[in-house]
Amino acid sequence: MRLPENLRPDCERCLGLCCAALPFARSADFAFDKMAGAPCPHLTAECRCGIHAELRERGMKGCTVYECFGAGQKLTQVTYKGRSWQDHPEQREEMFAVFTVLQQLHEMLALLTEAGWRAEGLLAEEAAAERERLALLAELAPAELLALAIGPLRVQVGGLLRRVSAEVRARADAGREMSGPPHRRSGAAAARGAAGGKRPGGGGSAAGRDRIGAKLRGADMAGADLRGTLLIAADLRGANLRSADLLGADLRDADLCGADLRGALFLTQPQLNAARGDGAARLPEHLRRPDHWPLA
Known part of the structure; x- marks a missing residue:
């Protein structure tokens, strides 16, 4: 399975929108401050990054x-x-504002696409219908896009994704219970509990918890609810994260070397990009x- 082309970035068909529209602050991630709407000094006249090969x-x-x-090429x-924010300064502010709306819509569309892959029955149909509704919203004119209430949309989509997650993780957990020998099943449950994970049918959840720098090397967190969990710089080397819900989990500088992320729910490319890993990590x-x- 692969995300459709319209939900994958194509910088060749964009005009450096992320390099101009978005702000950032001097930090470990950025060498200097930049205000929203101010083009990055590394952005060339052709709307290309002048230091792309040396960014890190x-x-x-x-x-x-x-x-x-x-969202960049769509806008x-x-x-x-095809109009450029450089050639139409009177529309620059509007274009940048619309870009931030489209980016959020496209991110939700990507997550709903995955939900359609993973859910079954009526829930899969609901995910498909919601995706179709958001796809139509993404086609609106600029003024209509700016009038959208993105917050409530995100809440609604988030609730649907939570229900898909619960269904998929319960199904995966039932499969593990049926296939594993009893002593291994109980050991895996204990490991998940120690890691702050959750068996879909019960137990505590690590969702939203602070696990910054946590030592979770080799932990069995298969099927864990890690939605929104702070895993910054966590040691997840060799961890089992199969079917874990990672929606919104903060993986900045988390070590995923050798981790098994196959079937992880709602993990996005930006989350992976923010983490550390290697060729031994198994990915969706x-x-x-x-x-x-x-x-x-």
Whole structure:
């Protein structure tokens, strides 16, 4: 399975929108401050990054993490029919505002696409219908896009994704219970509990918890509810995260070397890009190994 082309970034068909519209602050991720709407000094006249091959070395790691889920080329090629924010300064502010709305819609569309893959029956149909509704919203004119109430949309989509997650994780957990010998089943449950994970049918949840720097090497968190969990710089080497819900989990500088993420729910490419890993990490098939991850 792979996300459709319109939900994958294509910088060749965009005009450097993320390099101009978005703000960032001097930090470990960015070498300097930039205000929203101010073009990055590294952005060339052709709307290309002048230091793309050296971003991490030049202190711009944050740029390598960000992805727009195809919103950049959609705004450039469809919403504004090829017009450039450089050539139409009177529309620049509007274009940048619309870009932030489209990016959120496209991210939700990507998550709903995955939900359609993973859910079954009526829940799969509901996910497909919600995806179709948001796809139509993404086709609105700029003024209509700016009038959208994105917050309530995110809440509604989030609730649907939570129900899909519960169904998928329960199904995966039932499969593990049926296939594993009793002594291994009880050991896995204990490991998940120690890691702050959750068996879909009960127990505590690690969702939203602070696990910054946690020592979770080799932990069995299969099927865990890790939605919104702070896993910054956590040691997840060799961890079992199969079918874990990672929606919104903060994986900045988390070590995923050798981790098993196959079937992880609602993990996005930007989350992976923010983490550390290697070629031994096993990923969901619709995601790619980040360029800065070594093969071994």
